Amino acid sequence: MTILDEINANKRREVAEAKEKISLDDLKKSPFFSRRTISLKAALHKSGSSGIIAEFKTKSPSKGVINENAEVTEVTSGYVAAGVCGLSVLTDRNYFGGSFENLAKARFANPATPILRKDFMLDPYQVYEAKAHGADLILLIAASLSKEEMLKLTELAKELGLEVLVEVHTQEEIEKLNPLVDLVGVNNRNLKTFEVDVETSVRLGKLLPESMVRISESGLSSVENIRYLRKAGFEGFLMGENFMKTDDPAKACAEFIKNL
Numbered sequence: 001m002t003i004l005d006e007i008n009a010n011k012r013r014e015v016a017e018a019k020e021k022i023s024l025d026d027l028k029k030s031p032f033f034s035r036r037t038i039s040l041k042a043a044l045h046k047s048g049s050s051g052i053i054a055e056f057k058t059k060s061p062s063k064g065v066i067n068e069n070a071e072v073t074e075v076t077s078g079y080v081a082a083g084v085c086g087l088s089v090l091t092d093r094n095y096f097g098g099s100f101e102n103l104a105k106a107r108f109a110n111p112a113t114p115i116l117r118k119d120f121m122l123d124p125y126q127v128y129e130a131k132a133h134g135a136d137l138i139l140l141i142a143a144s145l146s147k148e149e150m151l152k153l154t155e156l157a158k159e160l161g162l163e164v165l166v167e168v169h170t171q172e173e174i175e176k177l178n179p180l181v182d183l184v185g186v187n188n189r190n191l192k193t194f195e196v197d198v199e200t201s202v203r204l205g206k207l208l209p210e211s212m213v214r215i216s217e218s219g220l221s222s223v224e225n226i227r228y229l230r231k232a233g234f235e236g237f238l239m240g241e242n243f244m245k246t247d248d249p250a251k252a253c254a255e256f257i258k259n260l
């Protein structure tokens with residue numbers, strides 16, 4: 001069993017429990033449900049965009065505890081002041097220390113910035129949850145879904161006004177993309193071995209449909225990484241640990257963006 005299999009099995013249990021506690025009708029009553037969402041794609045295409053999508057991530061399966069003191073409002077508003085074009089907030093509690101509370105806090109603090117609900121999405125119920133807690137887009141991990149499942153979740157997200165970022169790590173996973181997908185993220189981290197290789201983005205980037213907005217995810221730690229990936233056609237760069245492992249993630253992010 002890989003870590004992704006384990007996380008997904010746990011997620012299925014969590015979703016079943018959540019459905020018992022909060023009905024779809026209740027999720028639809030959230031004040032966030034009628035909110036107009038913000039496009040990450042548009043933010044990436046704005047002239048002068050840094051392309052950085054900074055993640056609030058306090059722990060991970062590969063690194064354990066990354067930062068136990070970070071406070072979501074302070075860090076995410078600092079990221080926005082630093083010039084990121086989007087935020088990613090983990091909502092998985094067991095493996096990443098995330099929560100819906102963090103997502104809602106980031107939403108309140110950053111009303112004009114696109115926010116990704118970063119979680120392991122397997123069930124349509126989770127798409128409603130994302131909208132109800134203030135997200136603008138969701139992540140679908142191709143390794144966890146069939147082409148048909150991915151299409152259904154994408155259609156629902158689009159219906160609710162959410163953008164869809166599909167994460168791929170292999171050529172076979174690219175075959176699962178559908179025309180409704182807004183952005184494609186190449187994960188540089190192999191979720192079976194945790195090995196990180198930026199060349200994965202360059203290799204798979206060449207195989208992606210021309211029209212797709214490309215995001216490189218994981219293991220990015222230097223300005224040189226970003227320049228190299230920009231030349232390879234990437235417009236977005238999802239970065240978590242590099243900022244979160246410092247005492248002041250927002251300051252680290254500001255210094256990084258200043259040097260881009």
Ligand SMILES: O=C(O)c1ccccc1NCC(=O)[C@H](O)[C@H](O)COP(=O)(O)O
Pocket residue numbers: 003004055057060061062063187191217218219220238239240241242
């Ligand atoms: O980060 C992990 O250890 C991990 C393990 C299993 C599944 C997913 C995992 N990470 C999720 C992510 O996509 C990253 O948090 C994101 O790309 C940022 O990566 P990084 O900049 O390396 O923190």
